[in-house]
Amino acid sequence: MKNDSFFRKVYEVTKKIPYGRITTYGAIAKYLGTARSARMVGWALNNSHTLSDYIPAHRVVNRNGILTGKHHFGGSNVMKELLENEGIKVENDKIIDFNKLFWEPGNMEYL
DNA sequence: TGATTGACCAACT
């Protein structure tokens, strides 16, 4: 695990997102030390589907709580369905209780 | 190998 590449961390953090919780690209990037690299988070998630590990990318939204990457889930409402399936309320491709459901990367309080 | 892009964010004009 000495390979501290950006993508590697993004994958690890994303996989640690608790059930029923969400986080943002900027939060992950900031956790990694470079808040300006939020774009790379999206890139990593884009390649996440190629990984063997399951990446709950549907729990990652932009800082406005909007499902920006919904289009990359193979459908238009796939991401929304996944979130609602976890009890997350989504309306007009936006997280309703985004403020409450927001999970800070690295926070293991759910354990 | 250089230039471009990409599921973003924040500052500046």
Add this chain to the structure above:
DNA sequence: CAGTTGGCCAATC
């Protein structure tokens, strides 16, 4: 207040 630009790292053309 809305549009533009800069920035970050990695992958693709």
